[in-house]
Amino acid sequence: MKEQDYERLLNIKTSGKEKLLNDSFHYNVYEPTSYDALALLTEEYNIHSEDSIIDFGCGKGRLNFYLNYFFGATVTGIEMNKYYFEEAIANKKSYLQNHKTKENKINFLCCLAEEYEIKPSDNKFYFFNPFSLSIFIKVLGNIFDSLDNHERPIDLILYYPSEDFIDYLENSTAFNLIKEIKLKELYKTDLNQRFLIYHLNYNNPIH
Numbered sequence: 001m002k003e004q005d006y007e008r009l010l011n012i013k014t015s016g017k018e019k020l021l022n023d024s025f026h027y028n029v030y031e032p033t034s035y036d037a038l039a040l041l042t043e044e045y046n047i048h049s050e051d052s053i054i055d056f057g058c059g060k061g062r063l064n065f066y067l068n069y070f071f072g073a074t075v076t077g078i079e080m081n082k083y084y085f086e087e088a089i090a091n092k093k094s095y096l097q098n099h100k101t102k103e104n105k106i107n108f109l110c111c112l113a114e115e116y117e118i119k120p121s122d123n124k125f126y127f128f129n130p131f132s133l134s135i136f137i138k139v140l141g142n143i144f145d146s147l148d149n150h151e152r153p154i155d156l157i158l159y160y161p162s163e164d165f166i167d168y169l170e171n172s173t174a175f176n177l178i179k180e181i182k183l184k185e186l187y188k189t190d191l192n193q194r195f196l197i198y199h200l201n202y203n204n205p206i207h
Helices: 003-010 035-044 062-071 082-098 133-149 163-172 184-189
Strands: 052-056 074-079 106-110 124-127 154-159 176-182 194-200
Touching (some): 003 062, 035 062, 062 074, 062 106, 074 082, 082 106, 124 133, 154 163
Parallel strands (some): 124 154
Antiparallel strands (some): 154 194
8 A cells, every 4th residue: 555545544644754943962853664664564573462562752653553553552652742742642533533442552642752651561662763872771771670570571673773772782781683674675775774673581681
């Protein structure tokens, strides 16, 4: 399907690429993950209705609606920018008009990523290169703190991953790379056009 077909199906408006003024240099431009990329990801990586997925830097919420519609997953979008947060809330209202699902399976919070309190049920975390390494390290610290109280397997899903993120995960944590998903034609000209899936089966992680 084309992008506009997905938007009509989900009854949302998430297209476009934009950057608002006064954004912190720690946080990057808004650009949603393409629907083609999401389709490829979910063909090669399993998402379940029992999953609780956190999307850091969710923008207008595309990932949330896609994963809820096709897989019934609970997805929480974390967005620091009030404008994008309000767009996500408007999209949620539109989505729920056309699709029956539990309202609490799609959530959005307007806060800094590092301020989000990881819940015991949260088990998968999505990053589309949303912020600087220093913020990423703080978010990982919160995940580790949660694991200290509630042991469980954890996956990190990185799209268009930065070398800084990769280096930190592989040299400073116990996360293991379990899957690389390349975006076929795009990868030929841009080696960042890929997903990396890191897994942690909790057992005294380094942090």
